[in-house]
Amino acid sequence: GQQLNQSPQSMFIQEGEDVSMNCTSSSIFNTWLWYKQDPGEGPVLLIALYKAGELTSNGRLTAQFGITRKDSFLNISASIPSDVGIYFCAGFTTSGTYKYIFGTGTRLKVLA
């Protein structure tokens, strides 16, 4: 099925460092979403973005909806060990069909 390209695929960082990941698509989306998945759990919503250019924060997390509506990024500041997990972007579209499409995921590991 269709997927969004997410990078990096994985990253190891030191506790306290900032993290940046992005998501790109060849298609336009109406909404961009960022999720975190812990082992044995379903994805949990972190941030939702609804307008091109929108910049939204949730605690140490900041995400932006790209101007072209084809990309988005997520930043995590001052990482802590519990930030470990897999981060997925997702795009929502009603073009053609009504669906949510997920990115390939970024696996984050934080070294204490």
Add this chain to the structure above:
Amino acid sequence: SAVISQKPSRDICQRGTSLTIQCQVDSQVTMMFWYRQQPGQSLTLIATANQGSEATYESGFVIDKFPISRPNLTFSTLTVSNMSPEDSSIYLCSVEGGSGANVLTFGAGSRLTVL
């Protein structure tokens, strides 16, 4: 946001058998989505299930292999039929709604291992 309960949470199945996954939501929802997450992979949409109509399947997924029921606005089932080891995955039920419009809330998933 909606609370989703999935059963079973995990199972080990024999090749050639079928297993039905149940998804119960604590509120009425119009659209329910079933996703598959293969080991170490992202989420791939299997089908969208609306109450009172046939499920809409994505390319690569067919009703004979993944029959879906949606008898009411709070419940759905996904059956994985005639399983093979390639069907070993996490199957996730999700609904729209939660913290804002156009967002999905997920159940914890059902982890199937096919021997």
